[in-house]
Amino acid sequence: xxxxxxxxxxxxxxxxxxxxxxxxxxxxxxxxxxxxxxxxxxxxxxxxxxxxxxxxxxxxxxxxxxxxxxxxxxxxxxxxxxxxxxxxxxxxxxxxxxxxxxxxxxxxxxxxxxxxxxxxxxxxxxxxxxxxxxxxxxxxxxxxxxxxxxxxxxxxxxxxxxxxxxxxxxxxxxxxxxxxxxxxxxxxxxxxxxxxxxxxxxxxxxxxxxxxxxxxxxx
Amino acid sequence: xxxxxxxxxxxxxxxxxxxxxxxxxxxxxxxxxxxxxxxxxxxxxxxxxxxxxxxxxxxxxxxxxxxxxxxxxxxxxxxxxxxxxxxxxxxxxxxxxxxxxxxxxxxxxxxxxxxxxxxxxxxxxxxxxxxxxxxxxxxxxxxxxxxxxxxxxxxxxxxxxxxxxxxxxxxxxxxxxxxxxxxxxxxxxxxxxxxxxxxxxxxxxxxxxxxxxxxxxxxxxxxxxxxxxxxxxxxxxxxxxxxxxxxxxxxxxxxxxxxxxxxxxxxxxxxxxxxxxxxxxxxxxxxxxxxxxxxxxx
Numbered sequence: 009x010x011x012x013x014x015x016x017x018x019x020x021x022x023x024x025x026x027x028x029x030x031x032x033x034x035x036x037x038x039x040x041x042x043x044x045x046x047x048x049x050x051x052x053x054x055x056x057x058x059x060x061x062x063x064x065x066x067x068x069x070x071x072x073x074x075x076x077x078x079x080x081x082x083x084x085x086x087x088x089x090x091x092x093x094x095x096x097x098x099x100x101x102x103x104x105x106x107x108x109x110x111x112x113x114x115x116x117x118x119x120x121x122x123x124x125x126x127x128x129x130x131x132x133x134x135x136x137x138x139x140x141x142x143x144x145x146x147x148x149x150x151x152x153x154x155x156x157x158x159x160x161x162x163x164x165x166x167x168x169x170x171x172x173x174x175x176x177x178x179x180x181x182x183x184x185x186x187x188x189x190x191x192x193x194x195x196x197x198x199x200x201x202x203x204x205x206x207x208x209x210x211x212x213x214x215x216x217x218x219x220x221x222x223x224x225x226x227x
Numbered sequence: 228x229x230x231x232x233x234x235x236x237x238x239x240x241x242x243x244x245x246x247x248x249x250x251x252x253x254x255x256x257x258x259x260x261x262x263x264x265x266x267x268x269x270x271x272x273x274x275x276x277x278x279x280x281x282x283x284x285x286x287x288x289x290x291x292x293x294x295x296x297x298x299x300x301x302x303x304x305x306x307x308x309x310x311x312x313x314x315x316x317x318x319x320x321x322x323x324x325x326x327x328x329x330x331x332x333x334x335x336x337x338x339x340x341x342x343x344x345x346x347x348x349x350x351x352x353x354x355x356x357x358x359x360x361x362x363x364x365x366x367x368x369x370x371x372x373x374x375x376x377x378x379x380x381x382x383x384x385x386x387x388x389x390x391x392x393x394x395x396x397x398x399x400x401x402x403x404x405x406x407x408x409x410x411x412x413x414x415x416x417x418x419x420x421x422x423x424x425x426x427x428x429x430x431x432x433x434x435x436x437x438x439x440x441x442x443x444x445x446x447x448x449x450x451x452x453x454x455x456x457x458x459x460x461x462x463x464x465x466x467x468x469x470x471x472x473x474x475x476x477x478x479x480x481x482x483x484x485x486x487x488x489x490x491x492x493x494x495x496x497x498x499x500x501x502x503x504x505x506x507x508x509x510x511x512x513x514x515x516x517x518x519x520x521x522x523x524x525x
Contacts, residue, residue, distance in 0.1 A: 018339050
């Protein structure tokens, strides 16, 4: 903890969980998509579904999907900005059994036709927990720099990635593997200490078993 | 590294070093963040500037929240303050600034969570007020935010600053205690006097529940930012007059944490009790959200 956790963050109100955290959830989905979104289907559950209009949770999520940060004044008018920029948004109120009260599911389609779906929760103070990515169980908070590595499930894939990280001097703080089926698409969620350069991400992306590598920078 | 686990340790370190709490914290945080002191100072000054702008924007008489439930009251209070009111123009203007920032937050304005968005009006109402009233320099106001932050860090680690964990005493109560300590330093009081002001403010809001109508950061949050500001001033005045809190600040913080833990869930940001559960509270909820139909998925 440092003094700016107490005197801060600078954010668009009214709620760190329902507004600032929601921007961040949208932003994570946008980062993973890796391109401009043209379609966003958002499902809100629990307290998010019940109070989103008062907290501007819908505006916050859409702002995040457009790549805005949680202190961006454009959040207030994000729904209009989305319409103008060719981002079609649908919003549904749902009940996801067993989910944390502040949970959203975001499905995005990008300009190239690429799609991504995440489920995540705003756990308080602007902090989030992403629990699902394209149907795969994940768990990362965004408090650390987090690298998501989408790869083909085959022998040596994890070793190739972790060996590369070791050689690059990056310390792994947390590692999780999600593999829905043998030999299919799999996902490594790697939380690391310290800075991660664009150059390092480029080299990681070029490794043979890696299909896509995405960096989610810490708050 | 500075021991920020207790108010007592903070005061002792300041006494030993012969400096203020703010100087101590600035130096320590620069070391911890591995940044030059000028950079850490600059970041705090940036927060002060956001607070100033949120006061200005929140004074708009036409301002309305997203839900339509609140807005425009700060302008009313600031205008009333010109008459001097009951307690003088100064306190009324300070309360109006706190209200402006809290109303601006509800209207999706840019604020500094201090320590939370729900309690974002109290440091602007106190520390920034002294700057705007010409009672301190810009540098002194920035430094006072470090003092407030130091007390806030102790509270966050020993108790809580989240309404969902500790009720409103943890949000507006903490903000008020942080502000009281900062005001004492701004007026030239000792670190010990700042600690007494912190303790007195906490004692005055102990047990305050978090019961937002319709789950929104508006009713009663906005007006609690005003009372938190008034309590910060009264607590600072007592401490500056040489009056001591019989219960030391660290014990007040621990007690606040325990009270928060024993508070029922209905009174910790769930909108199931307190003002949220009143007839009018429920009617307002209906007015804003109607009967939201949810369908089950999966």
